[in-house]
Amino acid sequence: MKVNAKRIENDIKAINNFNSTPGHGISRGTFTKEYMGAIDYIFNELRKTGADVKIMRGGNIRARLEGSITDAPSVMIGSHIDSVFQGGKFDGVVGTVTSLEVFRTIFEKKIPHRNPIDFVVFVEEDGSRFSSVLLGSRIWAGKVKEEDIPKILDKEGISYIEAMTSSGLIPEDNSILNGKEIKAMIEPHIEQSLVLESKGLSIGIVETIAGIKQLEVVIEGVSNHAGATPMNLRNDALCGVAEIILNTEKIASENGTSVATVGLVDVSPGKTNIIPGKVRFTLDIRDKDDTTLNEISERIIKSIAASCKNRKLSHAIKQVSYTKPVFLSKKVVELIENSARNQGIDTLRMVSGAVHDSSVMAELTDVGMIFVPSKEGRSHCPEEYTYLKDIEIAANILLESVIELSK
Ligand SMILES: [Zn+2]
Structure with a gap:
């Protein structure tokens, strides 16, 4: 079972068409017109799967393919689509589109799964508008006090709640994310460093977030x-x-x-x-x-x-x-490693020097991250680049891992 790389390529292009600084890198601030353009594109793709798509607490998106067992904990995949000012095309987007493609593939090929599969898009991972990293996942996980949420403002003084409401991403489910309802989560992401490229590897598996x-x-x-x-x-x-x-x-x-x-x-x-x-x-x-x-x-x-x-x-x-450093799940690390081995792909266990939504999620459930190389280690800049062939390998490993986890 393989993913469709052409579709992933199209997704990357389509999402990056929504950019407020064309010609000067990618800028996609949370809840802006560009952000919502990309979200609408993803909604459209999700609609084709007949998945139950919901706006969750904090404006995070969750699409669910129900599993064969009711009330089983879900297997979650996804990342973010907000981008720092004049950043690159791949940070967040790689994790989002590989997860989306895995989600579509499981639906289209009618791959049996006992656990529900959740595809998520976290809000404001990169501090792109409210200068607060991991804000969406922290709000969803209940790590931001209820009374503090209305005080979160962007540079223009527009509040998070106001921006979320006017974007149309009004939560249909305002409950705090419960770790017991998630079996495991995997987030693919660009490495944002030189280690994988210098070793000629396509895949890194994160053990610890520094x-x-x-x-x-x-x-x-x-x-x-x-x-x-x-x-x-x-x-x-x-x-x-x-x-x-x-x-x-x-x-x-x-x-x-x-x-x-x-x-x-x-x-x-x-x-x-x-x-x-x-x-x-x-x-x-x-x-x-x-x-x-x-x-x-x-x-x-x-x-x-x-x-x-x-x-x-x-x-x-x-x-x-x-x-403090965050340790990802040994079980999930080994499972991703096995999936890679089955596909003949060499991997490297590594430390992530950058934080990710996975840091927040690791407090709730078993989490794993799949890293793909960043050309010359560049990231958060217009030169950011990751080869499609590496993204495809990551997507196929993610697919196999999700099938295994949801069996
Ligand atoms: Zn990121």
């Missing part, structure tokens, strides 16, 4: 005249930060698993002829192991203190967020 610690650091020195202040009498906050960034790089590089990034540096006063007196910067530290993540974070914090002491600078560190 934990993330995000810090905000403020370093203060003394602003002074760039010409009149001798080098030995300066307290240059930016020079301190330069040292801190290089130390961070060194600490994170040592164990081969951690990553640490300073992605934002805000220098004040930020003038050509004034010594920087204050610098604010962000730190994003990740590892697949929680103990290592905390150890590395502590060492980076200590090195910040040491650099500041040496350079007579003051510092303040605030933890902005902390997400």
Whole structure:
């Protein structure tokens, strides 16, 4: 039993026709006109299967093919279709279209299944409009407090509820997703890194989604005249930060698993002829192991203190967020591996450095993720690319895995 790759190719094209920045990458903010264009296309495809399609809590979409046993927990597949501003054609879309194709194939070929098959499209995975990643799955899973939902606003001050209502995605079922009603979930996704391509592999199977610690650091020195202040009498906050960034790089590089990034540096006063007196910067530290993540974070914090002491600078560190690593289901990982082996495909178990809706779902049920290579590791940019042949392989592995899970 195989999927139809031509149909997958058409789906990718059709969904990416809905884009608010043609010629400059793909932009598809949650609940926008473009988002709804893509959703309508998917609705149309689902209608052909006669599936029960419902708008769920938070505007998430769920289509269901009933199984032969009533009230059995479902086997869930799917991803997201929102895209960061000027992103690429494949992030989210690959998981959506491969899942859609598997769903259609099971319907058309009348593949027997005891469990219901659920195809889902999660809202706002990429923080594309409300700057809050995994928002749709978190709302559906009851991880966002009821009273906080109306407070979620986009940059224009339009609320999540208002945007959802005016898009027409008004929930028909507002209940919180219950893990007991889901047997397992599989999300295919682009890798967004270079590992698979560098090993010449088509398929990665995610075992762990890395934990993330995000810090905000403020370093203060003394602003002074760039010409009149001798080098030995300066307290240059930016020079301190330069040292801190290089130390961070060194600490994170040592164990081969951690990553640490300073992605934002805000220098004040930020003038050509004034010594920087204050610098604010962000730190994003990740590892697949929680103990290592905390150890590395502590060492980076200590090195910040040491650099500041040496350079007579003051510092303040605030933890902005902390997400523990998420372990995906061993059972589902092995099942996907078996499906790949049956099809003669080599796979690699891997860590996802990026978070996905699967992180939220893993708290509710057994979850697996299938990764396909990103050309040159590029993602969240117009250059993002994944070969159709790899997408087809992933779809066939997903199909076999879903058949096995729902038997
Ligand atoms: Zn994504």
